[in-house]
Amino acid sequence: MMILPEFELARPRSVDEAIGVARAATDGFDYLGGGTDLLCNYKWGLNTNPTVISLRHIGELQRMADGSVGGGVTLAAIEKDADFLHDFPVFRRTLDRLASPLIRQTGTLAGNILVDTRCIWLNQSLFARKALGKCLKADGPECRVVKGSIDRCYANYSGDMAPVFMVLGGTMRLAGPDGERTLLLRDFFALDGIRRNVKQKEEIIVSLDLPSDAKTLRASYQKFRVREAWDFPELAVAASARMDGDRIEELSLVANAVASIPLWMDEIAAKYRGETLSDATIDAIAEDMRKAAKPVKATLLPPGYRKAMVGVMTARALREIRGDVVTEKQSGEAA
Amino acid sequence: MSKTLVTLNVNDATYEVAIKPQDTLALALRDGCGLTGTKIGCDMGTCGCCTVLVDGEPALGCLTLALEVEGRRIQTIEGLAGAERLHPLQRAFAECGGSQCGFCTPGFVMTSVALLRTNKAPSRDEIKAAIAGNLCRCTGYAKIVDAVEHAAEQIRDEDDSVPTPNEMSEKPETQAGDKDDAGIHGRRQPATAGR
Amino acid sequence: MTQEFTVVGSRQPLVDSWKKVTGQAVYGDDVRFPNTLYARLLRSTLPHAKILRIDASRAEALPGVRAVVTGADAPAKFGVLPISQDEEALATDKVRYVGDCVAAVAADDEATAAKAIEMIEVVYEKLPEYFTTDEGLVPVEEPIHEWTVDGSNTQKRVDQHFGDMDKAIADAAVAPSGFFKFIGVGHAFTEPHAVTAVPESDGRLSLYTPTQVPHYVHRALARVMDMPMHRVRIFRTAVGGGFGGKSDPFPHEMATCLLARKVQRPVRLTFDREEIFLTNRGRHPGTVDVQIAFDKDGKILGLDTTAIIDGGAFASFGVVTTYYNGVLSQGPYKIPNFRYSGRRVYTNKAPCGAMRGHGAVNSRYGIESVIDMACEELAIDPIELRLKNVLEPYSKTTNEFRITSNGIVECLERVRDETDWISKKGHLPFGKGIGVSCGFFISGSALPIHKTRTPQSTVHLQIDVDGGITAHSQGAEIGQGSDTVIAIAVAEVLGVPMDFVRVRSADSDTAPLDLGAYSSRGCFMIGNAAREAALVIREKLSRAAGRLTGADPNDFTFADATLNCASDPSTHVSYFEALTEALADNGALIAKGWYQSPRMGGTFKGAGAGLAPAYSFNACVAEVDVDLETGLIKCTAMALAHDCGRALNRLAVEGQIEGCMHMGLGQALLEEMRYDRGRITNPNLLDYKVLSPFETPAMKVIIVESEDKEGPFGAKEAGEGPLIPVLPALGNAVYNAVGYRSMELPIRPEKVFDHIRRLRKTDAGLTKTWEQNVR
Structure with a gap:
């Protein structure tokens, strides 16, 4: 049995109450969504806090309507929302291979957006970290992946939902001690495996909202990992486009799980707006994306291979957007 | 940190359990309620051995804090059926060879109960997708898929052949909110000889 | 019939x-006794170090702590094999790997025991650390154990030669060879080790444990506790999967008993998942260097093989493993000339032991890959070539294994016919492939x-x-x-x-x-x-x-x-x-x-290893679809024909064979225990990758019944043998699909990807290259 550290559990009923508890928790706190990420890290003794504030009992976080998804909505609930999937079909495939069906039952949207960065040196028990040597993100002096880095952590961003919301132009509604604010999700992340994003500690993700014209975007999320269940992405590419015939009118690209945050590839996308989405264009975009991705050895597969796969996944995403039949290997049917 | 007394509603019985805030549901069930049918295999949400139903939906007992499900309706493998009347899934897991070492079985059965509640006739691919959060090291999953498929058939046959008064009065399409339906097929169907 | x-x-x-x-089944951690205490183990965080001092006084003073035990409480050595007793309940003089047990605590609850563990102070003196077999083959400064070969870390050497291997190679029309590397894999059973020790009121001691080998635990426990066997009772709980991983007497079993005896209360110890990986006893990593000589018709003239296996810190079943890596190459084909050199080397890593298909899995991958090479060189169909070489029923191997019933011909013919082999082999498009392999295993050790x-x-x-x-x-x-x-x-x-x-x-x-x-x-x-x-x-x-x-x-x-x-x-x-x-x-x-097995076997040194009252035979065909853009391998279908003598219970035989396919594919495609300087880096089920239903192919089970004369109702084993051909069948299918011969397991997608990229670079027409190089 793994031992969870001692903590007090608060179960507030409203966002305001939760923020109040957070402000009072001067010795440190964490918000608890579904628990599938936080409690694992706690069992490993990673950056634990004496107060845990559950967000599972707050009705305002559970709302889901017309492109707006509450931060506390479970991934399984999104998966079952036929209207949402009809409007934004890219989420169907994103969700049905995200973690595992059991993780999706309790895991929440906000939990997936905020999933802690992961690294082979970090996601270890206290015993293992003593044996392996500690890392920058958990009480160690320096990063184990990029040796000598004493101020920046290179752990890998591993959520799947954020890149898709990003390419669909999603915004995030945050509630904090100073009231609410809204920002584009693409502006949410901050390139550091420890800091990770611009959320203040007390702030709570109330919802993610998609603009109504996102329904007319064509989008694709191509995730690369070795098992179709359980695994976090080794890398992924999210793309969306608005097409005028075969001409790219708008294009958004995210290279995911190749850095500490999902990378918003605006320069590459801008370069190809107005182009025809031909095979040559797809190859060129894929090559640009591949070049731009600079994964490090924080996950299972070698960084060079992951980098190459960024190109492959980009091409697949764009071909899907174009309407090609993308051949993803299907599982063999059990006899 | 001191323990608090919480009331857990498990298998339609009330348990008063003294727990710490950090105690998981799996721990509370096993040590607090004495229900050791719920297993802990990895303790990190990967293997699914600890799967129970909370208000009819599968939940990982190892990553759910017991305090969080106070007042909710919890079902474990022990609550599915008595020895005389196994739930069709329990029977099918034994008869189709879906259980070898058996350690993952309670979790698989609970996941499958939830699946068959919402999908009466799942395809083999749908079954695989539903059980993909439960890990089995013995069977290669083939006979687990067989078992779920077979149980679904059994339940459909029983539903067709023996409509209960309750069923006949039901609307043809049940809407969300019929969560209490979970797991009652076992009680509805007659005991079979020799299981 | x-x-x-x-x-x-x-x-x-x-x-x-x-x-x-x-x-209702009661597994290790489901055992409940009143008045039970909870135990935790202190484990070494160093790979190799002398223990200078252990100070448990702070832990003992912690409220709720009832007892602390260390190696001094029971220094007797034990081990599953009488010839290699090198384990201790708790380390006495030195620690030998990261995870080695140093002390144990019993407390009122698990959290207190865990806290107390952290308060035990151990002063170590670091010793030279050995992580590779290469450095352990020669004399070293500080051998990991006292009894090794010539001051090296080599635990066991086996050298056998039958016939004249050099002549066989000289006479051969073709004699392909390969040097293969294998990473360690673990059993990954779902149930963690969990034991309860109960001091009985009459002075006896009961141990409740999910073990595969109650008798060996019984012997070892009596020895370590210094009690006569009749005063010790072993109660095997329900076992949540073993696969060989619960077939040693374990230090944690001993330590829990020591605590229980000391406090005179029941004590329960349950592992977390990481501790399972640290306890290991999984399949040995290592290398297999194999060369096989064939005449121009594809008849095997001889087999020359060297296996160097990485044992980790303790012996476990390792002497047997060392033999099996060679001697189990004697079937299912007739091997007239045979030379084997085996070495098992201690390293400062978690101990390896027996795992499903013990000693015959990695070596078989090497052999069947080399046979595949020969088929290509000789332009003979792989199934045809295998059929030419199989052992006769009721015959003898060169090393005097007594072969009884043997359904290998039917196995090969049926996988050929039931997979449509003839119309697929050589006719699939680039990226799709089909491969075959045979397997051979003991049906119980005769000795x-x-x-x-x-x-x-x-x-x-x-x-x-x-x-x-x-x-x-x-x-x-x-x-x-x-x-x-x-x-x-x-x-x-x-x-x-x-x-x-x-x-x-x-x-x-x-x-x-x-x-x-x-x-x-x-x-x-x-x-x-x-x-x-x-x-x-x-x-x-x-x-x-x-x-x-x-x-x-x-x-x-x-x-x-x-x-x-x-x-x-x-x-x-x-x-x-x-x-x-x-x-x-x-x-x-x-x-x-x-x-009791009848007397059998030769009189030469090591003649007893691999003797069995019967042997199982099998053949497997795997079909793969390689993603040409990524190198990812999907096994789309697998058929396995297994001669189990007679299926006593068809449902169970099918289940065993399906489980073997799943586990074998796991090792071929994804599973690996990864180490950093002797420290395992993936001790959890997210990072140690057991296949999900999505990676598990359509599986066809073909039961062949050769009706063994000595088996019960004609039956032989079906639980391990079927794993053996799975890995080479998959490897051969990948070669057939893209021309990439993986000389290691797991087969790495990045290397398949590199291979395909090279093909694309070196030849404008990939298909042309393909036809020239592969078919």
Whole structure:
């Protein structure tokens, strides 16, 4: 049995109450969504806090309507929302291979957006970290992946939902001690495996909202990992486009799980707006994306291979957007 | 940190359990309620051995804090059926060879109960997708898929052949909110000889 | 088939599955005793270090802590094999790997025990660390153990030579070779090790443990606790998967008993998942260097192989593993000339041991890959070439293995015919491939680990007035169905329904000796013992029926709980009538059956290794679809024909074979224990990648029944052998698909990707390259 550290559990009923508890928790706190990420890290003794504030009992976080998804909505609930999937079909495939069906039952949207960065040196028990040597993100002096880095952590961003919301132009509604604010999700992340994003500690993700014209975007999320269940992405590419015939009118690209945050590839996308989405264009975009991705050895597969796969996944995403039949290997049917 | 007394509603019985805030549901069930049918295999949400139903939906007992499900309706493998009347899934897991070492079985059965509640006739691919959060090291999953498929058939046959008064009065399409339906097929169907 | 059976060959749910599907089965961590304390272990964070001092005073002072024990409390060495007893309950003088047990604490609750562990101060002096077999083959500064070869870290050397291997190579038309590398893999059973030790009021000691080998735990525990065996009781709980990983006596079992004896209260210890990986005993990493000589017709002239295996910190089953890596190459093909050199080297890593297909999996990957190379060089179809070389039934191998029943020809023919091999092989598009391999495994080790004339399996039967038949055995039910084998054998012989038989196999106080669930011995040996015991009962009931009817007692057949007189259909008595008569003036019917392997084998050194009363044979065909853009391999279909002699329980045999396919594919595609300077870096089920249903292909099971003359009802093993051909079949299919021969396992997608990229670069027409190079 793994031992969870001692903590007090608060179960507030409203966002305001939760923020109040957070402000009072001067010795440190964490918000608890579904628990599938936080409690694992706690069992490993990673950056634990004496107060845990559950967000599972707050009705305002559970709302889901017309492109707006509450931060506390479970991934399984999104998966079952036929209207949402009809409007934004890219989420169907994103969700049905995200973690595992059991993780999706309790895991929440906000939990997936905020999933802690992961690294082979970090996601270890206290015993293992003593044996392996500690890392920058958990009480160690320096990063184990990029040796000598004493101020920046290179752990890998591993959520799947954020890149898709990003390419669909999603915004995030945050509630904090100073009231609410809204920002584009693409502006949410901050390139550091420890800091990770611009959320203040007390702030709570109330919802993610998609603009109504996102329904007319064509989008694709191509995730690369070795098992179709359980695994976090080794890398992924999210793309969306608005097409005028075969001409790219708008294009958004995210290279995911190749850095500490999902990378918003605006320069590459801008370069190809107005182009025809031909095979040559797809190859060129894929090559640009591949070049731009600079994964490090924080996950299972070698960084060079992951980098190459960024190109492959980009091409697949764009071909899907174009309407090609993308051949993803299907599982063999059990006899 | 001191323990608090919480009331857990498990298998339609009330348990008063003294727990710490950090105690998981799996721990509370096993040590607090004495229900050791719920297993802990990895303790990190990967293997699914600890799967129970909370208000009819599968939940990982190892990553759910017991305090969080106070007042909710919890079902474990022990609550599915008595020895005389196994739930069709329990029977099918034994008869189709879906259980070898058996350690993952309670979790698989609970996941499958939830699946068959919402999908009466799942395809083999749908079954695989539903059980993909439960890990089995013995069977290669083939006979687990067989078992779920077979149980679904059994339940459909029983539903067709023996409509209960309750069923006949039901609307043809049940809407969300019929969560209490979970797991009652076992009680509805007659005991079979020799299981 | 001449013999008619009623139960044998049917599809029986496992007799213990009912309590498993209801949650009633009691596994290691489900054992509950009043007044129980909880234990945790302090483990070494250093790979190799001398223990200078252990100070547990702070831990002992922590409220709630009841006892602390260290190596000084029980210094006796133990190990599963009598010839390599190198383990200790808790390390005494030095630690040998990250995870080695140093101290144990019993406390009122687990959290307190865990806290106390952190308060134990150990002063270490670091020693040189050895992580590779290469550095351990030669003398080293600080050997990991005292008893090694010439001051190196080599634990065991095996050198065998039959015939003239050099001449075989000189005479060969082709003699392809390969140097293969294998990473360690683990059993990844779902149930963590969990034990409860109970000091009994009469001074005895009981240990509740999910073990595959109660008898070996019994011996080792008595030795370490310095108690006579009759004062120690082993209770095997339900076992949540073993696969070889629960077949050693373990330090944690000893440590928990030490705590219980010290505090005179029950103590429970449950591992977390990481501790399972640290305890390991998984498949040895290592290298296999193999060359096979063929004549121009594809006949094997000789096989030359060298295996160097990385044992980790302790011996475990390693001596056996060292032999098996060579000697189990003697089937299923005739190998007239044979040379083997094996080395097992200690390293400062988690100890390796026995895992499903023990010692025959990695070596088989090498052999069958090289055979595939030969087929290409000789332009002979891989199935055809294999068929040319198979051993005859009831023959002898070059190293004097006694081959009995052998269905290898049928296995090969059926996988060929039932996968449409002929129309697929050589006709699939680039990226799709098909591959074949054979396998060969022992059906129980003929020689017991301890030199003894006590039978390897004994089964007791007891029948009283209720008519139910209680079968006692120490056969370890671990999910493979050994309890069910007993029930089937008894029900078959006595013609009663299965539910008349209740198997009691958990308690060493009542169970007659059985060596446990390893070396695929259960079905063959326990099955025979159960059958023999049932025949004794049958004799008693026949005589009773003869007394009741006046008919010849030898004339009765048993079916449907009735004894029918064969020569006079009107004469019959019910099972209960016969039983009542048999019990009269006599009391409960008691019978014993036992099994002991016949004498066999050669007289040369190491002749006993690999001897088995029967061998299983099999063939596997894998089909793959390689993603040409990514290098990812998808196994789309797999067929496996396995000669199990006779399927006592078709449902269980299918289940074992399917499980083997899944586990074998896992090692071929994804599974690996990754280390950083001796520290495992993926000790959890997210990072140690067991295949999900999505990666598991359509699996076709073909049961071949060669009806072994000595097997119970003709049966042989089916639990391990079927894993063996899976990996090379997959590897050969990948080669067939894209021309990439993986010289390592798992097959790495990044290397497949690099290979395809190279093909694309070196030739404008990929297909052309393909045709030239591969077909």
